[in-house]
Amino acid sequence: MELIIDAQALGADLEALAAYSDDEPPGVTRLVYGPADLRARAYLRQQCDEAGLVVREDGLGNLFARWPGSEPDLPAVASGSHIDALPHAGRFDGTVGVVGALEALRALRRAGFQPRRSLEMILFTSEEPTRFGLGCLGSRAMIGALTPDQLRQLRDGQGRSLDEWRTSADFTAPLEAVALAPGAYGAFVELHIEQGPLLEVEGLPIGVVRAIAAPAALRVVIRGQSGHAGSVLMLERRDALLAGAELALAVEAAALGTGSRDTVATTGIFTIGPGAVNAIPNVATLEIDVRDIDLERRDQVLQAIKASTEAICARRHVTYDLIELNADPPATCDPAVVETIIKVCDRIGLPRLIMISRAYHDSLFMARICPTAMIFIPSRGGISHRADEYSDLDQIGQGVAVLAHSLAALSHA
Amino acid sequence: MELIIDAQALGADLEALAAYSDDEPPGVTRLVYGPADLRARAYLRQQCDEAGLVVREDGLGNLFARWPGSEPDLPAVASGSHIDALPHAGRFDGTVGVVGALEALRALRRAGFQPRRSLEMILFTSEEPTRFGLGCLGSRAMIGALTPDQLRQLRDGQGRSLDEWRTSADFTAPLEAVALAPGAYGAFVELHIEQGPLLEVEGLPIGVVRAIAAPAALRVVIRGQSGHAGSVLMLERRDALLAGAELALAVEAAALGTGSRDTVATTGIFTIGPGAVNAIPNVATLEIDVRDIDLERRDQVLQAIKASTEAICARRHVTYDLIELNADPPATCDPAVVETIIKVCDRIGLPRLIMISRAYHDSLFMARICPTAMIFIPSRGGISHRADEYSDLDQIGQGVAVLAHSLAALSHA
Secondary structure, three states, X not given: OOOOOOHHHHHHXXXXXXXXXXXXXXXXXXXXXXXXXXXXXXXXXXXXXXXXXXXXXOOOOOEEEEEOOOOOOXXXXXXXXXXXXXXXXXXXXXXXXXXXHHHHHHHHHHOOOOOOOOEEEEEEOOOOOOOOOOOOHHHHHHOOOOOHHHHHHXXXXXXXXXXXXXXXXXXXXXXXXXXXXXXXXXXXXXXXXXOOOHXXXXXOOEEEEEEEOEEEEEEEEEEOEOOEOOOOOHHHOEOHHHHHHXXXXXXXXXXXXXXXXXXXXXXXXXXEEOOOOOEOXXXXXXXXXXXXXXXXXXXXXXXXXXXXXXXXXXXOOOEEEEXXXXXXXXEEOOHHHHHHHHHHHHHHOOOEEEEEEOOOXXXXXXXXXXXXXXXXXXXXXXXXXXXXXXXXXXXXXXXXXXXXXXHHHHXXX | OOOOOOHHHHHHHHHHHHHOOOOOOOOEEEOOOOHHHHHHHHHHHHXXXXXXXXXXXXXXXXXXXXXXXXXXXXOEEEEEEEOOEEEEEOOOOOHHHHHHHHHHHHXXXXXXXXXXXXXXXXXXXXXXXXXXXXXXXXXXXXXXXXXXHHHHHOEOOOOOXXXXXXXXXXXXXXXXXXXXXXXXXXXXXXXXXXXXXXXHHHOOOXXXXXXXXXXXXXXXXXXXXOOEOOOOOHXXXXXXXHHHHHHHHHHHXXXXXXXXXXXXXXXXXXXXXXXXXXXXXXXXXXXXXEEEOOHHHHHHHHHHHHHHHHHHHHHOOOEEEEEEEEEOOOEEOOHHHHHXXXXXHHHHOOOEEEEEEXXXXXXXXXXXXXXXXXXXXXXXXXXOOOOOXXXXXXXXHXXXXXXXXXXXXXXXX
């Protein structure tokens, strides 16, 4: 089967989505359920209609655009990603996997392909944590990892509930119907920008993801004692900042200590109070992100960080509260789906790197209910979540080609 | 001479001033030239009038309330402090030295004392740096350490000039007339709360200050590279937070390294960007306060901090900008004035501690133009700049008694 990917159509879709934004171009800001998100969804629904796909939306706004197969009762084969964008992000993260899946289905249809298992494009709601503080809302709920009761408790930073937001966006179907039936999908493949430098460095067009690292996040609040920077002698201090500084360095040491390049740990939030040059800090708040593709190793790092927190705070006579914000397990991609993608690459002559995803995706959750893998394309400079994230249309088109051939193969598996 | 300090009058003055505040009691917030400051000044002018003092105000709002001596052409003997209060501060810092000086003059007058040198209460404008980012505005300008041109360049955080503020507060005299004539004062004594724990710990009512430590402040901005907390490997990072954390610990080590308890160093401001749990920090801003009573030792600490900044940033492949925000020299109090105060304590039977001031005060600047010393009273728990700073009326009254007797002695010296 010869497939022709329409790079112009892909470019037009990306251009159209980028215009639905609350940021100055080239930046893109698109928060779930906001006006820009709703206009982008309307655009995509129209594209799905024009492509002859059957569209369903659930109570969260997860969108399913199906091309029924010749054996429509078999578990379907799906592909998709998200369109919400962090503040001041770019136009490729997520969207490439949505318009890519759409173009893959359009290209297969143009080539006269007839699916056996139904093929489907999925748009996941709120992969980014911006609005409700928790990422992958849609996929978590679809696999039952987030119950309707838990969904109803979610609030944005101003206290407005997810229920208010979704109904104001006209997603009114019951939350009880969001979870998928067992066996709904036979395979899931997500196309995504790498968000890292490896493909560019290696000069390769395609990454085949064999495992997805998952983050655990901790929040540590350290409390010491304030006082005048001139009056309180050094040995009498209980400086919360200095304990926090030691902890941030211990986080780095814990990640380096595993000896594996697949372990990363980051203190991404670090605030202190009261925050005056002549006041000894009495509080420090750290949020710490730890990732690995190996659950046991990641949890060892978490334990090391907890032990360091205890030791540092005891030595510096400060107190602390430590809570685990989340700790999703990493995922191993399905070997058969990975093998299918590799064979496609080899057949159509695109060199590929077998790699891991260090960022996490809706695939992390889909992998819990069906055989899953991911296809990466290069990110210029390894940059993402910034206005200057970039992948060119040739690179995107190659990723879509691999995706389309893989979906075709999985449809007939 | 038997002096009777009117503790009730002192208490009423402190109570009245505390009510002129933009904070919820017991907190006090009183920014220079704001409505609360202007109402507090009006109250004090009235008290000065009732005490028969001759009031003069300069173009910055520094207030001078004089009791002319029998030899009015001799350099005067002055005492005073400030009434502006940091956000959410307490009612004693500064105000004790203003109402204390006022009550000292009233008590001397009640006792039938006749000054030889004129006695004067001074209210210094803006000892706190809140509005214009620079402390001791009034005293710096009075001694010529801040020129009229420099004063005219000062702006608040919203860009409003000191000139606009002072004229809106009806202080319209020329700034050129703020600097004092050489030899205007023969001695200056400031009564103040200790802002430290030593007098309480030792159980002593009076501290006689022999030296005033002075702060130097540095701002260091460290710039690294942001990136996704999952995608960028540990060894590829240029994390600005981790460099900042090392620097904060190096600041502590530099102060401890002098081996002197009189050296203190504090990182009081520490902010990072972009500040998301899944983003590697690309910028860290530190503001560092270093104090000592020994200028050479303090400057050695500054040098050590600068060297650490260079070494840490080079090792972590991040860049930095370091600027010195200020570096006032410490002051040694005048031995004769100190001796006068000690003799007063011994004569009236109040045990005293000869000590240093680790906080800085308008006295730091007055010491450059006339013989200066300070009298401290205990601060409960060593606390200041907080709503719960506290000294009881007996303690304040004892401080005022020592001040009044000292002013009397200096007036006839």
